[in-house]
Structure formats: C-alpha cells, structure tokens
Amino acid sequence: MAENVPFLDIVDLNVHYGGIHALRNINLQIAKGEIASVIGANGAGKSTLLKTIGSVKAFTSGSIKINGAEIPRQSYQVVKAGVTLVPEGRRIFGPLSVKENLLLGAYSKSDTEQIDRTMEEVFTLFPVLRDRAKQPGGTLSGGEQQMLAIGRALMSEPQLLLLDEPSLGLAPLIIDLVLDTIVKLNEETGLTILLVEQNASLALEISDHSFVLETGEIKIRGRGIDLLDDPRVKESYLGLSAA
Numbered sequence: 001m002a003e004n005v006p007f008l009d010i011v012d013l014n015v016h017y018g019g020i021h022a023l024r025n026i027n028l029q030i031a032k033g034e035i036a037s038v039i040g041a042n043g044a045g046k047s048t049l050l051k052t053i054g055s056v057k058a059f060t061s062g063s064i065k066i067n068g069a070e071i072p073r074q075s076y077q078v079v080k081a082g083v084t085l086v087p088e089g090r091r092i093f094g095p096l097s098v099k100e101n102l103l104l105g106a107y108s109k110s111d112t113e114q115i116d117r118t119m120e121e122v123f124t125l126f127p128v129l130r131d132r133a134k135q136p137g138g139t140l141s142g143g144e145q146q147m148l149a150i151g152r153a154l155m156s157e158p159q160l161l162l163l164d165e166p167s168l169g170l171a172p173l174i175i176d177l178v179l180d181t182i183v184k185l186n187e188e189t190g191l192t193i194l195l196v197e198q199n200a201s202l203a204l205e206i207s208d209h210s211f212v213l214e215t216g217e218i219k220i221r222g223r224g225i226d227l228l229d230d231p232r233v234k235e236s237y238l239g240l241s242a243a
C-alpha cells in the first residue's frame, strides 16, 4: 500500500432520500491514526454521512474507499472490512447483560480466545463495564451505556470507528469522560476515528482535522485547532462573536 493513499477516501459522494439530496459532492480524506470530526447543525447530513460510510445507507454516486479498496455495501461485510459504526442513540439491548451486549459486537469473529482478549482490553479501557458485566445493559446510566456502545464496537476490532454524537444527552462531566476515553483509545491503539458532534468546540479540540457540513455540503475544512479560531466557525458553531 502506497504511503500517500488516504486511509479513508471519499470522492464526489452523493446521497439521496427519495427526492431529498442529503449529501452533495462530498470529498473527504482521513489519514490512518487520525481523529477527524464532522460538525454541523441539525439536519446537515452528519448521520447520513456516517451511515453511508458504514453501508447502512446506500449512495447514489461517488466512491468510498478504505485502505485503497471500496468499502463493501453489505453491512456484515463492512465490519469484516474494518469499519464499525456506533449509531446515534447507542442502541443497547436493554434486557441483555453488559457482557452479552459486548459479545454481540464480536459476531463477525470466531476465535474465542481472541474474543476474550479483546473483551479484556475493553474492560481495561472501561473498568465500569467489568464491574457491571452481569447487569442488564438497560440499567446502566447514559454515560455507561455510551461506553458500552463504544466497547461493543471495539469487540469487532475495527480499523475505523465511526461515532455518531457520543455526547448526546450526557451531563458535562460525563461528556468529558467519554471524550477523554476516545482520545486515549486513539493515542494508545492508533485507531482511526471519525466523530460526529453537535458539540463543536469539544469536537474541534480533540480532532486532527474537521469538516463543517451545511445542508449536505462540506463548507469549511481544516485542522481542528485552526477551525477553533476561524471566524466563520466561531460565529455559527461556537456561539462566539467573530470580533
């Protein structure tokens, strides 16, 4: 694999819901080992972008490649190709135990010893999940459920983790904890992460690169740290005056 091939390479991507043109000519590249983020208002198309990368949603035209190869369009094959989506709203299976929820994430795996090792890694990253392993997933707090959703995704040993609004509905202290864990995961394992967030300042702070989506189009892009200082971003997304 040539060094200069982007890890995730999206070219001229268009996505429709019937007559609604939800994503327009999206071009987005991410290098291996990066944290990248997509910010934007409600309805901008952020979830649609993640769902399309994760092959939950079909696209009309364009291409999405990981490591130089087209991402398969069947969801079970996508996970095998190394792409795992943590959807908006977490989707924990309430009656199933924490451990059973984690095992669901390993459905594409058959080596039980490897599954045990991966679960140990998840428990090391999120000690609370080890403490609650036998408890029904639905009885966890919101923050713990988000950790379970991320932990379940990690059970598939992804190369690219897609996170849709991990901070949604969480108290500020818990948001910090979840985002700190995302940074730690990236630093310790080199996992490439694409994060969608309405909480723009937090997303920009932890991102190598960020993309601002407005009604289906990428309008601004740059390094996270630079976008924090960009007057257009400040005015529209950070709740600060450009002055």
Ligand SMILES: Nc1ncnc2c1ncn2[C@@H]1O[C@H](COP(=O)(O)OP(=O)(O)OP(=O)(O)O)[C@@H](O)[C@H]1O
Residues within 6 Å of the ligand: 017, 020, 022, 040, 041, 042, 043, 044, 045, 046, 047, 048, 049, 088, 198
């Ligand atoms: N299943 C669907 N059928 C029709 N239109 C849809 C569907 N899902 C999303 N859309 C439309 O596509 C556009 C983008 O929606 P999307 O959910 O991607 O936005 P978002 O940026 O994730 O918003 P939010 O911040 O509220 O989560 C919106 O106009 C939405 O109404």
Ligand SMILES: [Mg+2]
Residues within 6 Å of the ligand: 046, 047, 048, 088
């Ligand atoms: Mg969304």
